[in-house]
Amino acid sequence: MKLALQKSSIPASKIFVVKELKEKHFDATWHAHSEYQLFMVLKGKGTRFIGNTVQSFDAGDLTFLGPGVPHLWRSDGMYFDRRNKHFIHGLVIYFRADFMGDLIEKDEMQQIRSLFKEASRGIEYYGQAVDQLGTMMKDIIAEHGTASLIQLLQMLELMAQTKEYRLLHNADYAYKLKESETRRINLVINYAARHFQKHITLDAAAALLNMTPTSFSRYFRIKTSKSFSDFITELRIRHACKLLSEDDDKTISQVSYACGFNTLSNFNRQFKRHMKMTPKAYREQFSTL
Template sequence: MKAAVHKSTIPASQLFVIKELREKHFDPTWHAHSEFQLFVVLEGTGTRFIGDNIKTFKPGELILTGPNLPHLWRSDEIYFSKKSELLTHGIVIYLNEHFLGEKSLDKEEMIGVKKMFSKSMRGLEFYGERKERAIVLMKEITALNGLERVIGLLQILHLLAATKEYHFISRSSYPDPFKQVETARANIVYEYVIRNFRKKINLEEVACLVHMTPTSFSRYFTRNSNKTFSAFVGEVRIRQACKLLVETEQSIEEICYECGFNTLSNFNRQFKELMNDNPSSYRKRFMAL
């Protein structure tokens, strides 16, 4: 997997950049950049990694990430199959804090946007009616140009800055840019875990992939991810289990073993610790929606 530390996307001739993404799968690279990013998933499913948070994603998700917050929307494996006809679709907006000029966020009219940008250093996931209106506007401004596009962006920022319907995503912010070597290692590890979480994952083998001893790798991973490697693997497995509980009629025992757990008791315990619920009631709760 290629490594990317920063993805600077805003030309000097533009205030911001908006892109409509239509690909077989979303970019599978763990990366960060110096811009704020507003991203909506319109088609596609998979697992997202934002800061120290892991969660499955589906259409309708609207996320704002701040500068240097590493992230990855990893499409489900079926999207990488050569035989698959599935496609992903999303809209992404990149902008920096001075997109309206130096110190523009310090002006009285922009206080709400400034506060939202500050919160986005941990990532924000929006929900509710204002989120839906913002998504409609994002679709509309892809067809606009010039000042109309700028006005559309300001309307989106106004909607989101005024809502309280959001969740913080990462427990920590990442004020410093990721070093290239750290990004490269993370990409190797994340790719390996996503492809192999259904079976036993050997710490020594993963450490070897990034040319580290198991002890050094364990320390490195905990320091950079705010969780142990075993906790990370367990969280990937539980998030996949959540997806299967909601989207399939497989039994809980079948899901347990398909997601890489060796005993049902261990699966139930880890599920309860992460989701504050048991698999059975979790499934019933979502089936009732």
């Protein structure tokens, strides 16, 4: 049985791999792999899917994922326009789950063992930790031999000790997917990411997989631990957050319709449910910064 698409091969001769990404857009493929991944966005905007979470991303987004955690950074629509001059830039470090061997079981490694365990839920860093780790990630590109390994261990120590992080999904979330199913879920996720600002029907989504709406609803919930309607709502709320913080010219009503909500009352209700505050209060947070 094949699991989710494997993408980050590490040569047998290496302990870890550092890659610098400079492309028109990030790879829009929902996938997982057997390595740990530390990823920082240096340039670019879009929506980030990790496990069963949906979040906006921008420059400075820094995450650490354990083996098997499915993920996708979908760049905003403008990055897919061949006529534009926008591009993305990111740094990613991959290393194998067993790269420390028996050393990981020693007393001195207790904090890093805890870090690796929490990475199964996905970790997002913020604050000074992002600045420190970002600098170290850039520096490690120029390091070689044992110096690069020492740098990696110092990064793991900082990641294990900092309090400036949050876990992304709950401990009960588990995701194992055959490659054929990965392709099917990708069809749905990318369709939703392209069209969430418009009216999306369950029938249209189900038709992508040649399923009945009832079968599709059950399938989507099993694979993502949430309903399709909740998934669409999350996409719309995250886009609303972006507009409220970046576009002062749009009224809250205009933001509501730009994100695909049919009524302002429903937008206000859904926004408060997800963000624990009203759209007006959310916008005011940014206007006082």
